[in-house]
Amino acid sequence: MKPPPPLWLLVGVTGLGPFAMQVLIPALPVMGPELGVSSASAQLVLTLYLVGVAVGQLIYGPLADRFGRRPLMIGGMLLFLAGTIAAALAPALGWLLVARIAQAFGGCAGMVLSRAIIRDCYEREQSASRIGYLIMGMSVMPMMAPLAGALLEEAFGWRAAMWATAAMIAPLVLVVLRRLPETLQSPQALPGLAGLAGAYLTLLRIRAFRAQAAVSFCSSGVFFAFMAGAPFAVVQGMGESPRTYAIWFIIISFAFLAGSFAAGRFTLAFGMRRMLVIGLWATAAGAMLQAVLVLTFPPALLLFFLPMGLTAFGNGAAQPSAVAGAVSVRPQLAGTASGLVGAAQMGFGAAVTVLVGLTEQGAGLGTALTMAGCGIGALLALRATKAGG
Numbered sequence: 001m002k003p004p005p006p007l008w009l010l011v012g013v014t015g016l017g018p019f020a021m022q023v024l025i026p027a028l029p030v031m032g033p034e035l036g037v038s039s040a041s042a043q044l045v046l047t048l049y050l051v052g053v054a055v056g057q058l059i060y061g062p063l064a065d066r067f068g069r070r071p072l073m074i075g076g077m078l079l080f081l082a083g084t085i086a087a088a089l090a091p092a093l094g095w096l097l098v099a100r101i102a103q104a105f106g107g108c109a110g111m112v113l114s115r116a117i118i119r120d121c122y123e124r125e126q127s128a129s130r131i132g133y134l135i136m137g138m139s140v141m142p143m144m145a146p147l148a149g150a151l152l153e154e155a156f157g158w159r160a161a162m163w164a165t166a167a168m169i170a171p172l173v174l175v176v177l178r179r180l181p182e183t184l185q186s187p188q189a190l191p192g193l194a195g196l197a198g199a200y201l202t203l204l205r206i207r208a209f210r211a212q213a214a215v216s217f218c219s220s221g222v223f224f225a226f227m228a229g230a231p232f233a234v235v236q237g238m239g240e241s242p243r244t245y246a247i248w249f250i251i252i253s254f255a256f257l258a259g260s261f262a263a264g265r266f267t268l269a270f271g272m273r274r275m276l277v278i279g280l281w282a283t284a285a286g287a288m289l290q291a292v293l294v295l296t297f298p299p300a301l302l303l304f305f306l307p308m309g310l311t312a313f314g315n316g317a318a319q320p321s322a323v324a325g326a327v328s329v330r331p332q333l334a335g336t337a338s339g340l341v342g343a344a345q346m347g348f349g350a351a352v353t354v355l356v357g358l359t360e361q362g363a364g365l366g367t368a369l370t371m372a373g374c375g376i377g378a379l380l381a382l383r384a385t386k387a388g389g
Contacts, residue, residue, distance in 0.1 A: 061339020
């Protein structure tokens with residue numbers, strides 16, 4: 001095992017991608033009219049970001065297993081910066097969407113490569129604990145992103161959020177150049193597209209990998225459903241401001257932070273399996289409670305956000321074990337596995353945001369039912385992990 005880079009650096013490069021994804025979410029209900037498009041079209045700002053992250057992770061993983069973590073991280077961060085500046089300058093929705101895809105493609109480098117770097121430097125159980133701390137640390141940036149985006153939109157317009165993101169990326173690129181070592185121990189051959197497909201098929205043939213990946217993308221789908229629908233339910237359905245949504249979202253972020261801390265603190269003592277079970281049951285219970293409350297009571301902020309707090313805690317507790325289990329199936333393909341799991345998460349998340357966009361009418365029902373469906377899917381996938389190891 002090679003010496004690890006500073007954990008705070010991995011937190012930074014991992015957290016900026018989710019920050020850029022969420023910083024525009026509170027402004028979605030007001031971006032549509034400004035750009036002259038419908039609410040569903042404005043929601044593509046989130047959906048296509050997720051698509052860009054999904055595609056990027058499929059590419060980064062195998063390339064990082066062949067050429068190393070460091071050069072891919074540097075290239076991704078530079079593309080992230082360029083895409084962010086292009087988004088800030090976008091004159092129309094089409095330009096903005098292309099820029100967001102580039103931004104997402106570059107930003108996901110940190111998300112993929114940080115997990116692979118940790119797996120390079122730690123054993124299986126230790127990697128789950130370190131990933132828990134990584135997720136806990138990097139969640140601080142996106143937990144503040146909605147509030148920062150809402151305040152910047154109120155004062156200067158939504159473009160200010162992109163300029164602020166660019167200002168955060170630029171110095172971090174310099175730190176990566178100076179402080180990030182190469183941790184890949186044994187480069188893997190990359191014989192063209194056939195080799196990429198072969199690496200993915202190798203992983204997909206393993207039942208344990210499929211089960212852990214399904215756990216990860218179903219449980220994270222609950223979160224993406226909430227992110228896609230909650231701004232419209234709060235702003236359009238309840239008549240609240242984007243700032244109000246952002247403030248309440250911080251509570252959700254703290255719950256996720258607590259779950260990630262629990263994963264980092266207790267995974268070594270309890271074991272990955274037990275943390276996974278606890279986290280997924282909390283995730284599903286919160287999602288199903290959300291649906292029951294939306295169906296039973298009139299719209300209210302407390303009833304809408306409180307169940308999501310339980311779900312967020314469960315997600316934070318479960319995700320590290322699910323991801324660590326998936327990337328540990330074949331350690332020599334840790335980068336490929338990390339990319340494939342991440343792509344499944346984001347691809348499924350993009351599909352979930354489309355579904356929410358089609359079903360959410362402002363009352364929160366489409367959001368809650370989609371969340372409940374994803375939570376049930378995560379529990380079904382959990383059963384398969386027991387047989388798969």
